[in-house]
Amino acid sequence: MVKARTYVVTKYFSGVPKRTDFKIVEEELPPLQDGQILAKAEFISVDPYLRAYNRSKTIPYDQFSYQVAEVIESKHPDYPVGSRVVSHEGWRDYVILSPNTKPVENALGIGPVYKLPDMQGLPISLGVGAVGMPGATAYFGLLELCNPQKGETLVVSGAAGAVGSLVGQIGKLRGLRVIGFAGSDDKVRWLEQELGYDHAYNYRTVNVSNALKEAAPNGVDCYFDNVGGELNSAVIAHMNPFGRVSVCGSISSYNEDPTQMPKATILQPALVSNNLK
Structure with missing residues:
Protein backbone atom coordinates (compact mmCIF):
# COMPACT_ATOMS: atom_id res chain seq x y z
CA MET A 1 0.00 0.00 0.00
CA VAL A 2 1.12 3.53 -0.80
CA LYS A 3 0.27 6.36 1.57
CA ALA A 4 -0.48 9.66 -0.13
CA ARG A 5 -0.44 13.10 1.48
CA THR A 6 -2.63 15.92 0.20
CA TYR A 7 -2.96 19.60 1.06
CA VAL A 8 -6.65 20.23 1.79
CA VAL A 9 -8.09 23.76 1.92
CA THR A 10 -10.18 23.99 5.08
CA LYS A 11 -10.96 27.74 5.13
CA TYR A 12 -11.75 30.26 2.43
CA PHE A 13 -8.76 32.55 2.09
CA SER A 14 -9.00 36.02 3.60
CA GLY A 15 -6.26 38.19 2.15
CA VAL A 16 -3.01 36.33 1.52
CA PRO A 17 -3.43 32.54 1.96
CA LYS A 18 -2.02 31.24 5.26
CA ARG A 19 -0.68 27.89 6.40
CA THR A 20 -3.60 27.68 8.83
CA ASP A 21 -6.01 27.65 5.87
CA PHE A 22 -4.76 24.15 5.01
CA LYS A 23 -4.34 20.78 6.60
CA ILE A 24 -2.38 17.78 5.34
CA VAL A 25 -4.48 14.65 4.98
CA GLU A 26 -2.93 11.20 4.64
CA GLU A 27 -4.68 8.27 2.96
CA GLU A 28 -3.85 4.77 1.78
CA LEU A 29 -4.29 4.34 -1.95
CA PRO A 30 -6.06 1.21 -3.25
CA PRO A 31 -4.47 -1.29 -5.65
CA LEU A 32 -4.38 -0.26 -9.29
CA GLU A 70 6.73 10.07 -12.67
CA VAL A 71 4.85 6.83 -13.28
CA ILE A 72 6.04 4.35 -10.65
CA GLU A 73 3.47 1.59 -11.25
CA SER A 74 1.32 1.00 -14.30
CA LYS A 75 -1.57 -1.05 -15.58
CA HIS A 76 -1.86 1.06 -18.73
CA PRO A 77 0.13 0.00 -21.83
CA ASP A 78 0.68 3.57 -23.03
CA TYR A 79 2.09 4.83 -19.72
CA PRO A 80 5.04 2.60 -18.74
CA VAL A 81 6.94 2.89 -15.47
CA GLY A 82 9.43 5.76 -15.73
CA SER A 83 7.35 7.87 -18.10
CA ARG A 84 6.12 11.26 -16.94
CA VAL A 85 2.65 12.75 -16.97
CA VAL A 86 1.05 16.13 -16.43
CA SER A 87 -2.21 16.30 -14.49
CA HIS A 88 -4.24 18.77 -12.45
CA GLU A 89 -4.13 16.70 -9.27
CA GLY A 90 -2.61 19.48 -7.23
CA TRP A 91 -0.65 19.53 -4.01
CA ARG A 92 -0.22 15.82 -3.32
CA ASP A 93 2.73 13.47 -3.47
CA TYR A 94 1.13 10.33 -4.93
CA VAL A 95 -1.94 9.94 -7.13
CA ILE A 96 -3.77 7.21 -9.03
CA LEU A 97 -4.70 8.38 -12.52
CA SER A 98 -6.97 6.94 -15.21
CA PRO A 99 -5.67 8.54 -18.43
CA ASN A 100 -8.50 7.26 -20.64
CA THR A 101 -11.26 8.64 -18.43
CA LYS A 102 -12.88 11.84 -19.67
CA PRO A 103 -12.23 14.63 -17.13
CA VAL A 104 -15.15 15.95 -15.12
CA GLU A 105 -16.41 19.31 -16.42
CA ASN A 106 -15.63 22.04 -13.93
CA ALA A 107 -15.26 25.80 -13.55
CA LEU A 108 -11.56 25.58 -14.29
CA GLY A 109 -12.00 23.89 -17.65
CA ILE A 110 -9.13 21.50 -16.91
CA GLY A 111 -8.19 18.96 -19.57
CA PRO A 112 -7.19 15.31 -19.28
CA VAL A 113 -4.01 13.66 -18.04
CA TYR A 114 -1.35 13.72 -20.74
CA LYS A 115 2.19 12.53 -21.29
CA LEU A 116 4.97 15.04 -20.82
CA PRO A 117 6.58 15.55 -24.24
CA ASP A 118 10.19 14.52 -24.81
CA MET A 119 12.04 17.48 -23.26
CA GLN A 120 15.23 16.74 -25.23
CA GLY A 121 17.46 17.49 -22.26
CA LEU A 122 15.53 20.52 -20.99
CA PRO A 123 14.27 20.52 -17.37
CA ILE A 124 11.10 18.52 -16.84
CA SER A 125 9.85 21.33 -14.58
CA LEU A 126 8.96 23.16 -17.80
CA GLY A 127 5.95 20.83 -17.89
CA VAL A 128 4.28 23.20 -15.43
CA GLY A 129 5.86 26.24 -17.09
CA ALA A 130 6.84 27.05 -20.65
CA VAL A 131 5.43 23.85 -22.17
CA GLY A 132 2.52 23.67 -19.74
CA MET A 133 -0.47 25.87 -18.98
CA PRO A 134 1.52 29.13 -18.60
CA GLY A 135 3.22 28.60 -21.95
CA ALA A 136 -0.01 27.82 -23.76
CA THR A 137 -1.67 30.84 -22.14
CA ALA A 138 1.16 33.13 -23.23
CA TYR A 139 1.40 31.72 -26.75
CA PHE A 140 -2.27 31.72 -27.69
CA GLY A 141 -3.18 34.76 -25.62
CA LEU A 142 -0.61 36.90 -27.40
CA LEU A 143 -0.44 35.47 -30.91
CA GLU A 144 -4.10 34.57 -31.49
CA LEU A 145 -5.91 37.25 -29.50
CA CYS A 146 -3.55 40.19 -30.06
CA ASN A 147 -2.22 39.16 -33.49
CA PRO A 148 0.91 41.31 -33.09
CA GLN A 149 2.81 42.54 -36.12
CA LYS A 150 6.57 43.05 -36.38
CA GLY A 151 7.58 46.49 -35.17
CA GLU A 152 4.55 47.03 -32.96
CA THR A 153 4.76 47.91 -29.28
CA LEU A 154 3.64 45.40 -26.65
CA VAL A 155 3.07 46.11 -22.97
CA VAL A 156 2.95 43.25 -20.44
CA SER A 157 1.75 43.63 -16.85
CA GLY A 158 2.81 41.05 -14.30
CA ALA A 159 5.75 40.82 -16.69
CA ALA A 160 8.01 38.74 -14.45
CA GLY A 161 5.37 36.11 -13.69
CA ALA A 162 4.98 32.61 -15.09
CA VAL A 163 2.84 33.81 -18.02
CA GLY A 164 4.06 37.39 -18.42
CA SER A 165 7.73 36.46 -18.68
CA LEU A 166 6.91 34.11 -21.56
CA VAL A 167 4.67 36.66 -23.30
CA GLY A 168 7.55 39.14 -23.39
CA GLN A 169 10.00 36.60 -24.79
CA ILE A 170 7.55 35.51 -27.49
CA GLY A 171 7.00 39.18 -28.31
CA LYS A 172 10.74 39.76 -28.75
CA LEU A 173 11.00 36.68 -30.98
CA ARG A 174 8.21 38.16 -33.13
CA GLY A 175 10.04 41.46 -33.54
CA LEU A 176 8.02 43.61 -31.12
CA ARG A 177 9.14 46.41 -28.84
CA VAL A 178 8.33 45.02 -25.40
CA ILE A 179 7.65 47.03 -22.24
CA GLY A 180 7.05 45.29 -18.93
CA PHE A 181 5.71 46.28 -15.53
CA ALA A 182 6.63 44.27 -12.45
CA GLY A 183 6.62 44.73 -8.67
CA SER A 184 10.29 45.01 -7.67
CA ASP A 185 13.59 46.43 -8.87
CA ASP A 186 15.09 42.93 -8.99
CA LYS A 187 12.36 41.81 -11.36
CA VAL A 188 12.90 44.89 -13.52
CA ARG A 189 16.61 44.10 -13.84
CA TRP A 190 15.82 40.47 -14.72
CA LEU A 191 13.36 41.53 -17.42
CA GLU A 192 15.81 43.92 -19.05
CA GLN A 193 19.10 42.10 -18.56
CA GLU A 194 18.06 38.45 -18.88
CA LEU A 195 14.87 38.41 -20.96
CA GLY A 196 15.70 41.31 -23.26
CA TYR A 197 12.71 43.57 -22.59
CA ASP A 198 13.27 46.97 -24.23
CA HIS A 199 12.00 48.73 -21.10
CA ALA A 200 10.80 47.54 -17.70
CA TYR A 201 9.44 49.47 -14.74
CA ASN A 202 8.60 48.91 -11.10
CA TYR A 203 4.96 49.98 -11.00
CA ARG A 204 5.27 50.62 -7.26
CA THR A 205 7.84 53.39 -7.74
CA VAL A 206 6.99 55.03 -11.09
CA ASN A 207 4.11 56.97 -12.54
CA VAL A 208 2.80 54.47 -15.09
CA SER A 209 1.46 57.10 -17.49
CA ASN A 210 4.77 58.98 -17.50
CA ALA A 211 6.70 55.73 -17.98
CA LEU A 212 4.58 54.90 -21.03
CA LYS A 213 5.13 58.36 -22.51
CA GLU A 214 8.85 57.73 -22.17
CA ALA A 215 8.99 54.12 -23.37
CA ALA A 216 6.13 54.21 -25.92
CA PRO A 217 5.97 57.77 -27.29
CA ASN A 218 4.08 56.50 -30.34
CA GLY A 219 1.53 54.57 -28.27
CA VAL A 220 0.85 50.92 -27.46
CA ASP A 221 -0.48 48.45 -30.02
CA CYS A 222 -0.85 45.27 -27.96
CA TYR A 223 -1.38 44.85 -24.24
CA PHE A 224 -1.26 41.58 -22.31
CA ASP A 225 -2.88 42.18 -18.93
CA ASN A 226 -2.29 39.89 -15.97
CA VAL A 227 -2.97 42.47 -13.27
CA GLY A 228 -6.07 44.65 -13.76
CA GLY A 229 -6.65 47.66 -11.53
CA GLU A 230 -5.36 51.18 -12.08
CA LEU A 231 -2.27 49.95 -13.94
CA ASN A 232 -4.58 48.36 -16.48
CA SER A 233 -6.54 51.60 -16.91
CA ALA A 234 -3.35 53.62 -17.44
CA VAL A 235 -2.05 51.30 -20.18
CA ILE A 236 -5.38 51.14 -22.02
CA ALA A 237 -5.56 54.94 -21.99
CA HIS A 238 -2.21 55.00 -23.82
CA MET A 239 -3.17 52.61 -26.63
CA ASN A 240 -3.27 53.35 -30.33
CA PRO A 241 -6.40 53.17 -32.50
CA PHE A 242 -7.30 49.54 -33.26
CA GLY A 243 -5.08 48.28 -30.44
CA ARG A 244 -5.66 44.77 -29.04
CA VAL A 245 -5.86 43.71 -25.41
CA SER A 246 -5.54 40.16 -24.08
CA VAL A 247 -7.11 39.95 -20.62
CA CYS A 248 -5.50 37.08 -18.73
CA GLY A 249 -5.96 37.88 -15.04
CA SER A 250 -6.37 40.44 -12.29
CA ILE A 251 -3.65 39.66 -9.78
CA SER A 252 -4.05 43.09 -8.19
CA SER A 253 -7.40 42.06 -6.69
CA TYR A 254 -7.09 38.34 -5.92
CA ASN A 255 -6.41 38.91 -2.23
CA GLU A 256 -9.06 41.60 -1.78
CA ASP A 257 -12.36 41.22 0.05
CA PRO A 258 -14.77 40.08 -2.71
CA VAL A 272 -14.73 53.29 -27.76
CA SER A 273 -12.71 56.24 -29.02
CA ASN A 274 -9.78 54.08 -30.15
CA ASN A 275 -11.80 51.09 -31.39
CA LEU A 276 -9.88 48.70 -29.16
CA LYS A 277 -10.37 44.95 -29.34
Missing part, protein backbone atom coordinates in the same frame (compact mmCIF):
# COMPACT_ATOMS: atom_id res chain seq x y z
CA GLN A 33 -7.11 -1.40 -11.66
CA ASP A 34 -6.65 -2.01 -15.38
CA GLY A 35 -6.09 1.25 -17.24
CA GLN A 36 -4.73 3.07 -14.20
CA ILE A 37 -1.29 4.35 -13.23
CA LEU A 38 0.33 5.36 -9.95
CA ALA A 39 2.37 8.56 -10.23
CA LYS A 40 4.75 10.33 -7.83
CA ALA A 41 4.82 14.13 -8.03
CA GLU A 42 8.12 15.77 -8.95
CA PHE A 43 7.07 19.37 -9.65
CA ILE A 44 3.89 21.12 -8.46
CA SER A 45 2.76 24.56 -9.62
CA VAL A 46 1.84 27.48 -7.39
CA ASP A 47 0.05 29.97 -9.65
CA PRO A 48 -2.15 33.04 -9.07
CA TYR A 49 -5.21 31.26 -10.50
CA LEU A 50 -5.20 28.99 -7.45
CA ARG A 51 -6.13 32.04 -5.37
CA ALA A 52 -8.61 33.37 -7.90
CA TYR A 53 -10.70 30.18 -7.94
CA ASN A 54 -10.64 29.61 -4.19
CA ARG A 55 -14.27 30.60 -3.64
CA SER A 56 -15.54 28.65 -6.64
CA LYS A 57 -14.95 25.44 -4.69
CA THR A 58 -16.83 23.95 -1.73
CA ILE A 59 -14.83 23.74 1.50
CA PRO A 60 -13.04 21.46 2.22
CA TYR A 61 -11.35 20.70 -1.09
CA ASP A 62 -8.02 19.30 -2.26
CA GLN A 63 -5.75 22.12 -3.41
CA PHE A 64 -5.75 21.85 -7.18
CA SER A 65 -2.86 22.80 -9.48
CA TYR A 66 -0.80 21.27 -12.25
CA GLN A 67 1.93 18.77 -11.48
CA VAL A 68 4.55 16.77 -13.33
CA ALA A 69 4.77 13.24 -11.97
CA THR A 259 -17.52 42.26 -1.21
CA GLN A 260 -15.35 45.39 -1.35
CA MET A 261 -13.40 45.18 -4.58
CA PRO A 262 -11.08 48.09 -5.45
CA LYS A 263 -12.15 50.62 -8.09
CA ALA A 264 -10.18 51.75 -11.13
CA THR A 265 -10.61 54.44 -13.78
CA ILE A 266 -13.29 53.44 -16.28
CA LEU A 267 -12.15 52.02 -19.61
CA GLN A 268 -15.03 52.80 -21.96
CA PRO A 269 -13.77 56.18 -23.25
CA ALA A 270 -10.49 54.64 -24.40
CA LEU A 271 -12.12 51.45 -25.69
